[in-house]
Amino acid sequence: MIRFFKKHRPEDPDFWKAYEAKFSEKLPEFIDENEFIILDTETTGFDYDKDRILCIGAVKLKSNTIEVANAFEIYLHQEQFNPETVKIHGIVKNDPENTATEAEAIQQFLDYIGNAVLVAHHANFDIGMVNHALKRLQLPKLKNKVLDTMTLYRATRINSNLIDRNKHYSLDELAENLNISLKDRHTASGDAMITAIAFLKTISRLYKNERGKLKDLFKIK
């Protein structure tokens, strides 16, 4: 039946089916039982259509622990080149030895994330970039639940009239306020690690004395 409505799309590749199949499982109730994938992407720019992902870095977090051996880091072959953003991320040349095509990268990424909850700072951007890459591969959007460290952090700020509740916090500000060292800024993996620590510290501030439930995190606006 579903095929009928999506008739424009060809048959989904196996890796997508495998990814999709993982979502039949329900996510555990408590935060500490869940697996989180904290990710960051470096891109050629901010335009979803024109710009491309250069690198995806991600770490897997479960019960306050990140295994370095389990980190994800992949560099993509560049079709687009924007000399302006090179200044930020420092990825200049294509190194064919170590780069993957967009299709390969996305396939590996889906395999890595499974049905885990995705976490990123200003998550809309990173998820949007990945979704556009999926679209180019004629695949649907990511099915994972998503959390944004910016939103979560904002909820930890005290409720005071003296603070602008709608202020936006950059990853740098977050790191400064949470005392996280800012080495490795602007490498996808480094940013993912910083975001992961920020996520952990934020969660512990939100749930100081109790065991937090996953569903409550999605209610934070």
Place this chain on the structure above:
Amino acid sequence: MKNTIAERIADFLKRFPPFELLKPHQLLEVAKEVKVIYKQKGAVVFNQEEAGHNQFYVVHKGAIAIQRNENNETETLDKCDEGDIFGLRPIFAKENYMISAIAEEESILYAIPIDSFQPIIKRNYRVGQFLIESFASNTRNPYSREHRGKLYTEGEEIPQQASPELYELQPVRYVKNIIGCEKNEAVSEVAKLMSEKNVGSILVIENDLPIGVVTDKDIRNTIAVGLFPIDIAVEKIMSSPVICYPKGLTIAQAQVAMMKHKISHICITKDGTPNSKAIGIVSEHDIIVSQGNNPAALMKAIKRANKSKTLRAIRGRVMHLLSGYLQQNIPMTHVSRIMFELNDATIKRVIERSIDKIGSSPPVKFAWMSLGSQGRKEQLLHTDQDNAIVFEDVAEAIYPETKAYFIELAKIVNKGLSTIGYEYCPADMMARNPNYTLSLTEWKKQFIKWMTDPGNNEILLCSIFFDYDISYGDSSLTNQLSETIFNHLDSNQLFLNALAASSLRNPSPLGFFRQFLVEANGEYKDFFDLKKRAIMPITDAGRVLTLQHKIKNINNTAERFEKLAELEPHNKELYLSCSYTAKALLKFRTKQGLLHNDTGRFIELETLSKEEKIKLKRCFKSINEVQELIKLRYKISTFI
């Protein structure tokens, strides 16, 4: 696949033993297997008697307390700081842990799997040796003595006192990093070197042998009085010969030698005579500092600290001093004054260092104001930092760059203070916030604005900003601010009334049946909020009453009430009891804070003894009475 994170972890590890002994590729292999673990403050890494984990730990950020529980008494054996390793027992034996490891503050740990590290230990003898030594040092109590308190002695090496009677017979610690000069160097150059290195003496060295000492005093007695020109060779003014001793000199000997020769520095040479190589120097300062946690030694240490980490370590010792004072029941007035001076010196030192870091001196005069509890000289524990900057008025053209300079400075200072342990203010009332780094005129306008239109926010801000104390800089600026406030009070009864009303916003902390009112919900449900229900009311009351009398430069609540007792003899008794209450509450909070390693704000009532409860209730009585007085004086009932 490339692994940036593993590379960064390897970069961190290689700064510390035993990892520094590994080859880069070995280290990277180890780093790839690391697990990064986050521990909330108070979380357990492992417990005594727990089966050994298949990994050991390195502290990346934060601090871990190593504790041992014996006969129901928990003793903290060691504190592991950045780069320290712990939990080594499983490497050596398949036994349960003999100690517990608990996160003393929010920490990030690197866990290193033993399986992947075992081959390295086998191949590298020195790595194995190091692990065995550190294992011995933080597990078995008596042997760990010399290694203990590593955290506290960071950067400033202090021998631990074994036992008081033996103290004087311990070998003296000497500074191995000798600051020396040649005999024909000009005194002016030598003096510059001494200032730069922040030392009081310098050794004149020829062919590695010490031929003389020049101290501050020598320069004063010769150059400053005009005996010699300032560019004379240093050999003309040096004290010679140098008093030399071999290493192993005891503290008692060193003290006697200094007194005998009327000198403040002793040179340690290889064989104890001036005819062998100089290997170190002992100063009176070092001996005083080695006497441990007395205020004078701490003060000296603070003034010489060159790293935030050192200051943080000194803070640890200050806290020891504080808990000692409280145990010995030293009067609170005395305790809070000493703590204030030490805190104040720490803040000053941080600001000095921050100015150095920026590299250019402040463009105009400014004052760093500590607000809130530090401003009231009531900050005994580490609470949040509240601060602000006022700077001299400048021409409009250079205003932006002037302000930018101070914001930059504030960022560095705020960060430094946070490293030491003053947490960031959750409401961002810190100088790095552009709203609170203002020129004198802007501040005056700000205060007047708050006072003429006193809404709830404005009153709250006033209650924080009116208790300012100058920590650094030019006091004429802060004095002018006080003048503005007082001048504006005359024409503004409304403001005083609003302030008085707000001081009553937290009514008596006792319920109808004289039971304690505890928090009804939230994180601290069923805890008693000492700050909100007792300390704030008495502080607010003190502030509004002294403002009315225009008392300047007294911010401390207890002192405010003492002054009030003087000014209003008919209320003397009440005010004195309020002064006592302020001190008692502060002591309560400090004790609770030390006990639970937090700000001491929330009290678990069950943990209080009967006597303590009675004491607390007595305090509430005074609060009640002074609130009644305020109600009558400012006719608050008509406002509510």
